[in-house]
Amino acid sequence: MEVRINMTKRLQNDELQKIAREVRRDIIKMIYEAGSGHPGGSLSATEILVALYFGIMDASDKFYLSNGHVCPALYSVMAEKGLIEKKLLSTYVDLGSPLQGHPERTKLKGIESTSGPLGLGLAQAAGFAAIKRDVFIYCMTSDAEHDEGNHWEALNFAAKYNLENLIQFVDRNRIQIEGTTEEIMPLGNLAEKYIASDWNVIEINGNNFDEIFDAVKAAKENRGKPTVIIANTTFGKGVSFMEMNPDWHAKAPNEEEYKKAMEELSR
């Protein structure tokens, strides 16, 4: 089966890094103003989302965000890309806002599927990919949602139906609500598990743009298998006191913390 390879021209690294920094500032601001949200995962996933929207996805490609709680990052990237108005970001979580606490398909154009409950995204992306074989389907999952059985059901399906147009990023930030992933439910050798499930596996530093783009290029050249890009990232990346600290899974910064975070993100 022929899959079209058509990489949208990517921006230069310094431009991408500038956007990523802006996105991180938006994330902190949104969560601070709303008084709720998930900063740790939003900050770890930033480079992957920026890369997807600024250089990887065609207009016809689809993106499923499975770990919907990192939607502040997605909303901000959509705003940077001009898909939604930037001023909308300040309405995040407000009554009546299209920017729901977890993203909803029927409330915001550009959201492929309502998400939040974990383990549901890869299956939907796989279902889409099985029907539309001539476009690439991207899906982001968290490492912790690999605890969910639904996710592994999708893994088998994608391999069985040779979904070479399905590219999954696992945001491997090693933190979940109550601690590290290896404390709460060890994932062990995740790459080996995917290899054993007949997936094409690529492991990268998920906060590095060059590695993200190279991985996607390799994924698109791969034939016959779905691809997982295990993206090792830093939880809370860019804000020193949030980095790798599970306390920041779902917590809004207070005024002092907000100022400190914004100061760090403007350097």
Added chain:
Amino acid sequence: MKSIRDGFGEALVEIGEKNHDVVVLTADLADSTRVKKFAEKFPDRFFQVGVAEQGLVTIAAGMAEAGKIPFTTSYAVFSPGRTWEQIKVTAALNDLPVKIIGAHAGFGAGMYGATHESLEDIALMRVISNMIVVSPVDFEEAKKATKAITGNKKPTYLRLARQDSPEITKPDDKFEIGKANILIESKNPQVAIIGTGPILAEAIDAAHGLEKNGIEVNIINCHTIKPIDEQAIIRAARTCGAVVTVEEHQIAGGLGGVVAEVLSGSFPVPIEFIGVHDSFGESARDYKELWKKFGLTSPSIVEAVKKVLAKKLE
């Protein structure tokens, strides 16, 4: 005698010929959910996902997003039994036309025991916003229902019984989602029996017996649980002044609950409920033994009619 699941399976093949957007997924139950013929005829539109019900529904949601009309089949105890949240979020909240087919609903798989008897599926599905819930009475109605839900553009639950059951409707009888049908209309009805599913055959038996004793009833086939036909229920209550509900399901959250909700707000009359009273099922060689044990057969319905009539005349 033909089965409701066979009506579904036959209709699905007919639909498959005409509508190329229809795809079928099953969780290792192609034969017993009667989608094997579809699978043989349209292999490119058939997906075997394995014993993976959560995957079944969520993969189907992705296919619906890609423009297809996916029919997902399993036993009702597994889907919607195991897949409630997946259905709520990826089908209903997403507003995608995923069809949830729950087979062996009621006591039909009685030989397998309580784990395989679905007595809660109507309740599970009707509390989900944006969900359509259809429960056909016989083979012919199952065919019509399958066709009707294909084009309704909505997430929809279709409840299928396993066993062969009496033919109650005719091929040219009208079927419209959300519009209840009158099965028996008497001259001087004293009680309205409102029921759903093949258990209505027991209500028809009861009606014939009652008639011999000078008690006339109307019987309403409520094949759609959601949206419920409020007008038909209120009309029945006005005409008869007393109601008996009949279903092969828990009364709580089932048709009995629905009818009570409708009438208590609009036209309160005495009601008696035939159905399962907060109990699990159990094994039996024949589902009819269970119908009898749980008080769903015609003698129980006759008793309920007499009881509600006495209350009405008090």
